Amino acid sequence: xxxxxxxxxxxxxxxxxxxxxxxxxxxxxxxxxxxxxxxxxxxxxxxxxxxxxxxxxxxxxxxxxxxxxxxxxxxxxxxxxxxxxxxxxxxxxxxxxxxxxxxxxxxxxxxxxxxxxxxxxxxxxxxxxxxxxxxxxxxxxxxxxxxxxxxxxxxxxxxxxxxxxxxxxxxxxxxxxxxxxxxxxxxxxxxxxxxxxxxxxxxxxxxxxxxxxxxxxxxxxxxxxxxxxxxxxxxxxxxxxxxxxxxxxxxxxxxxxxxxxxxxxxxxxxxxxxxxxxxxxxxxxxxxxxxxxxxxxxxxxxxxxxxxxxxxxxxxxxxxxxxxxxxxxxxxxxxxxxxxxxxxxxxxxxxxxxxxxxxxxxxxxxxxxxxxxxxxxxxxxxxxxxxxxxxxxxxxxxxxxxxxxxxxxxxxxxxxxxxxxxxxxxxxxxxxxxxxxxxxxxxxxxxxxxxxxxxxxxxxxxxxxxxxxxxx
Amino acid sequence: xxxxxxxxxxxxxxxxxxxxxxxxxxxxxxxxxxxxxxxxxxxxxxxxxxxxxxxxxxxxxxxxxxxxxxxxxxxxxxxxxxxxxxxxxxxxxxxxxxxxxxxxxxxxxxxxxxxxxxxxxxxxxxxxxxxxxxxxxxxxxxxxxxxxxxxxxxxxxxxxxxxxxxxxxxxxxxxxxxxxxxxxxxxxxxxxxxxxxxxxxxxxxxxxxxxxxxxxxxxxxxxxxxxxxxxxxxxxxxxxxxxxxxxxxxxxxxxxxxxxxxxxxxxxxxxxxxxxxxxxxxxxxxxxxxxxxxxxx
Numbered sequence: 001x002x003x004x005x006x007x008x009x010x011x012x013x014x015x016x017x018x019x020x021x022x023x024x025x026x027x028x029x030x031x032x033x034x035x036x037x038x039x040x041x042x043x044x045x046x047x048x049x050x051x052x053x054x055x056x057x058x059x060x061x062x063x064x065x066x067x068x069x070x071x072x073x074x075x076x077x078x079x080x081x082x083x084x085x086x087x088x089x090x091x092x093x094x095x096x097x098x099x100x101x102x103x104x105x106x107x108x109x110x111x112x113x114x115x116x117x118x119x120x121x122x123x124x125x126x127x128x129x130x131x132x133x134x135x136x137x138x139x140x141x142x143x144x145x146x147x148x149x150x151x152x153x154x155x156x157x158x159x160x161x162x163x164x165x166x167x168x169x170x171x172x173x174x175x176x177x178x179x180x181x182x183x184x185x186x187x188x189x190x191x192x193x194x195x196x197x198x199x200x201x202x203x204x205x206x207x208x209x210x211x212x213x214x215x216x217x218x219x220x221x222x223x224x225x226x227x228x229x230x231x232x233x234x235x236x237x238x239x240x241x242x243x244x245x246x247x248x249x250x251x252x253x254x255x256x257x258x259x260x261x262x263x264x265x266x267x268x269x270x271x272x273x274x275x276x277x278x279x280x281x282x283x284x285x286x287x288x289x290x291x292x293x294x295x296x297x298x299x300x301x302x303x304x305x306x307x308x309x310x311x312x313x314x315x316x317x318x319x320x321x322x323x324x325x326x327x328x329x330x331x332x333x334x335x336x337x338x339x340x341x342x343x344x345x346x347x348x349x350x351x352x353x354x355x356x357x358x359x360x361x362x363x364x365x366x367x368x369x370x371x372x373x374x375x376x377x378x379x380x381x382x383x384x385x386x387x388x389x390x391x392x393x394x395x396x397x398x399x400x401x402x403x404x405x406x407x408x409x410x411x412x413x414x415x416x417x418x419x420x421x422x423x424x425x426x427x428x429x430x431x432x433x434x435x436x437x438x439x440x441x442x443x444x445x446x447x448x449x450x451x452x453x454x455x456x457x458x459x460x461x462x463x464x465x466x467x468x469x470x471x472x
Numbered sequence: 473x474x475x476x477x478x479x480x481x482x483x484x485x486x487x488x489x490x491x492x493x494x495x496x497x498x499x500x501x502x503x504x505x506x507x508x509x510x511x512x513x514x515x516x517x518x519x520x521x522x523x524x525x526x527x528x529x530x531x532x533x534x535x536x537x538x539x540x541x542x543x544x545x546x547x548x549x550x551x552x553x554x555x556x557x558x559x560x561x562x563x564x565x566x567x568x569x570x571x572x573x574x575x576x577x578x579x580x581x582x583x584x585x586x587x588x589x590x591x592x593x594x595x596x597x598x599x600x601x602x603x604x605x606x607x608x609x610x611x612x613x614x615x616x617x618x619x620x621x622x623x624x625x626x627x628x629x630x631x632x633x634x635x636x637x638x639x640x641x642x643x644x645x646x647x648x649x650x651x652x653x654x655x656x657x658x659x660x661x662x663x664x665x666x667x668x669x670x671x672x673x674x675x676x677x678x679x680x681x682x683x684x685x686x687x688x689x690x691x692x693x694x695x696x697x698x699x700x701x702x703x704x705x706x707x708x709x710x711x712x713x714x715x716x717x718x719x720x721x722x723x724x725x726x727x728x729x730x731x732x733x734x735x736x737x738x739x740x741x742x743x744x745x746x747x748x749x750x751x752x753x754x755x756x757x758x759x760x761x762x763x764x765x766x767x768x769x
Contacts, residue, residue: 100647101701101720145600156598158607159575172738179700181722182562184732185743185763186616187574190607194600211651238520240543240628280650280676282669286631339596341521371598408594409601419601426601431591434584434617435603437749441742453602 001039001082004060008042008084011052016043027085030070030077031132034417039082045090047165047173047203053086054201055171057447065449066201068108068137071130072144073335074416076196080450086201088139094118095204102209103162103179108139108202115207124209127154130412131320142202145194147412149245149319152370153278154210156412158193163206166192169199169443179206191438196414197449199442213244213278217288218306218315221295222269226250226365227346228298229271233369234342235294236275241287246370247274247319250349253364253377256325263318266302273369274319322366323377330362330379334391338402339411342372351401352376359394361387373411374402400425415453423455473513473527477581477589477620483508484618486587489758492618494529494553498560502757510555510620514538522597522626523578528555528619544626547576555619561611562696565688568720569653569667574610576624582609582617585751595623608746614757616750630667636682638662642719643705645680655719656688657704659712662719663688691716693727735763 001019008017018024019040027038039062042053050066057064064084067077079085091107094115098104099122106115112133116125129148130136136146142164147156154160163178177189192199223229226248233246249257250271258265266272277287292303306312326333340348349365356363356378367375376398380387399409403425410419423432436454440446475483484490491501492508501507511527514534518524519542526535532550539545548557549564563573579593592605609616633653638645642657645664649655653665664682666673677684692714701722707715716725735743743763747754 098702100643103701145604147598147600151598155571155575156600158604159571168738168742172741174736174738174742176739179702179722180698181567181572181701181718182611182696182698185735185739186612186746187561187607187610188739188742190574190604190610193607194604214650234520237522240631242522242628280668280672282671282675283631286669339594339598341518341596343518343520368598372596373598406595408596408599411596411598412600414600415602423602426594427591430584430588432602434590434592434605434750438603438605438608438746441745441749444745 004056004062004084005040007056007060008040008053011056012042012049016045016049018043027067027079027087030072030075032073032075032078032416032418034075034078036079036083037081038079038085041085041087043087043090047167050086050088050167050201050203051171051173053084054167054169057084058169058171058445061445061447063447063450065197066139066143068140068143069111069135071132071136072140072414072416073337074410074414074418076144076414076416076449076452078417088201089137091203097122099124099209102211103206104209105204105206106138108137108142108205110138112136112138112141119209123212125212126207127151127160127210128157131323138205138207139202142193142205143195143197144412144414147368147371147373149247149368152246152368153242153244158190160208161189161193161205162208164189164192164202165204166200166202169445169448173203177206194414195442196416196453198439198452200448215281215284216276216278216312217284218312219275219288219291220304220315221273221275221300222266222302223271223273223300224269226271226349228300229273230342230345230349230369232273232295232298232300233345236291237342237370239290239294241290243275243287243370244278245274245276246368248272248365248367248369249274249319249322250365252329252362253322253366256329256364257318257322259328260325261318261321263314265318274315319366322364326364326377326379329364330381332380332382334378334380334395336374336376336378336395336398337410337413338374338399338407340372340374340402340405340407344405344407345369345372348374348402348405352398355394355397355401359390361390361394368411371411372407417452420453421455423453473511473515473621475511477511480508480511480620481583481587481589484583484587487755489755491757492555492614494556495531497552498556502759505758508618510553510618512553515621517542519544523595523623524626525621525623526554527621528553528558530554532557539626540629543629545629546624546626547571548573548624554622554624558610558619558622559612559614565654565656565718566665567723568655568718569651570627574607577606577610577622578625579623580606580609581620583620584617585753585756589620590617597625611762613760613762615747615760615762616756618756632670632673633665633667634673634677635685635687636664636666636677637685638664638680638682640681646720649676649680657717657719658689658715659707659710689716691725693725695726695729697724697726697730698722699724739763
């Protein structure tokens with residue numbers, strides 16, 4: 001390891017190459033509850049720094065991984081044993097903005113919300129808006145193909161990444177995709193987005209910007225049952241309306257948030273939907289009218305439409321503050337992320353209640369209903385003996401049921417370590433070997449963030465091999 | 473479907489050179505090589521899920537007609553088969569608003585070089601389970617595997633959709649119009665498509681001084697030049713009518729092919745490694761190289 005440090009210090013300012021126990025400990029985990037062991041942390045300031053670090057890793061056969069803000073929930077940024085962690089958080093400049101053609105080049109350490117704030121005066125924004133958008137980085141969004149509440153209409157990160165400058169695991173620097181719409185060759189940009197750090201390190205990102213909306217309407221409506229709320233979501237889409245966001249909160253969530261924020265939420269309701277429509281005023285008005293009519297057919301008595309920006313902000317604060325409000329219920333929570341067909345939402349939520357009840361765990365549901373993207377929060381007190389085992393067992397059942405009804409393992413958090421060994425629920429050995437082929441082509445040495453996403457062939461199909469503490 | 477996916481896998485087989493052909497509208501298969509055809513037929517349309525599932529050999533005309541019955545559409549160009557359109561990877565002229573075609577493919581069962589049915593992606597619009605083979609396969613010209621069946625993301629038809637024309641600066645329209653579906657410019661005239669609520673479309677057209685028209689002209693040729701959109705203003709030096717440019721996108725339709733730069737050597741190596749991993753014997757669409765496939769017609 002000392003040789004590797006020395007080699008790094010020859011190419012990178014030694015003050016930015018750290019191997020002390022205190023510093024490497026800070027990089028042993030991400031926002032999941034799994035931990036690894038970083039060997040060396042490199043604070044990159046340029047493509048040249050990243051390239052130097054990757055070349056040293058390649059020559060010495062040392063595993064490496066890039067790290068943005070460390071907000072990932074699936075353990076994707078948990079370092080493999082002794083890895084070189086390449087922090088891109090100091091690469092945080094917005095390099096250029098073309099407001100007319102709605103493209104911008106940014107460094108990977110730029111924070112998601114910072115980008116939209118910096119370009120707001122130009123009337124454009126970066127559409128992906130994960131709940132962690134105040135702290136997560138664009139580089140991390142690329143690695144995870146992140147989503148967010150407003151991805152229903154505009155798509156997840158991959159739809160907003162035009163080009164990438166990438167340091168490949170062999171240390172070469174390439175441009176994948178770019179400003180031009182149809183570059184020759186395979187869509188390696190598309191292959192790279194969502195590769196969870198296993199195909200290399202993005203050092204510059206060309207993002208697509210979206211025009212800000214001339215008008216917006218935010219509605220809150222309450223339901224006597226989760227099934228009615230889920231039915232309205234399907235009815236809205238089938239009627240040809242694609243709102244910008246459709247978020248559902250169940251009763252326990254409404255109660256927890258109301259106790260904290262006093263936003264006037266319907267705590268007696270079984271569920272509430274927060275729906276946002278955007279666009280020119282005629283379209284927004286027509287969408288709102290049609291949604292009101294569909295809701296009335298389901299017997300929804302009350303539709304609250306935010307009267308102004310302040311009320312809209314209050315409603316969104318209630319939605320985005322749900323995770324904070326959980327602390328009033330139990331000290332710990334475990335956040336899940338699966339996707340199911342919209343038509344199966346009600347049935348899956350009922351199953352989530354049944355599973356958690358059977359395991360004696362409280363559950364709060366707050367999720368992207370428009371996308372069928374569930375986020376059951378299992379809340380618990382880690383001091384209770386044996387509770388973690390119950391949380392894990394319940395979580396595994398929820399994931400398995402989601403896939404069983406035609407859904408997928410993850411909508412936006414990624415696979416990482418958390419769901420690596422659950423991949424066989426969705427993919428056969430043949431399917432997985434095709435994914436492995438792509439990985440080997442990008443990284444023949446298998447040193448870029450190894451042991452993530454794809455299960456080890458030896459444990460393929462063995463669902464008991466999930467790493468300790470994994471949030472399945 | 474007219475054949476099962478397993479029948480298709482058996483037809484692809486495990487040895488020998490093989491090529492896939494749909495309707496042949498986008499260049500067809502490789503000459504003098506055993507030719508297979510993918511299953512055809514729509515198996516599922518679910519308007520509430522905004523998805524359509526079909527065999528890769530399904531004609532696009534059937535796809536668009538079936539979706540129109542549930543007042544939806546899909547951002548894939550007309551003509552030929554859905555598999556052919558996805559394999560070539562050229563978007564239609566609505567890309568400015570709807571994004572590139574590669575974003576519509578959610579899941580596919582493809583037949584790999586070993587003749588096995590292989591699943592990529594997942595059935596839901598939102599999905600980050602594993603590596604994104606779907607986007608890798610769109611535009612891969614069938615060199616990594618042959619599409620067997622696909623699930624694509626659909627969109628509701630707009631309440632109103634109209635074409636307009638204008639003679640002013642197309643870049644002013646790009647700056648001022650809210651999410652136009654297409655802005656096409658031939659150096660003299662600009663054609664604009666606006667979708668949405670009828671009142672909004674009417675108001676936006678009136679504000680910008682647009683004149684209603686039947687639609688854009690046929691492009692001057694089948695070749696698609698791919699240029700950074702911020703370079704399109706340079707086209708004003710050229711003879712009007714010799715090109716049709718997608719403003720804000722960067723596709724320029726012309727009668728002559730684009731001269732392309734040689735790829736970076738690292739990109740070449742990466743392509744070669746991917747091909748070697750997926751098709752080590754080089755049996756799928758032999759001789760086709762996505763890096764030099766030229767402008768998809």
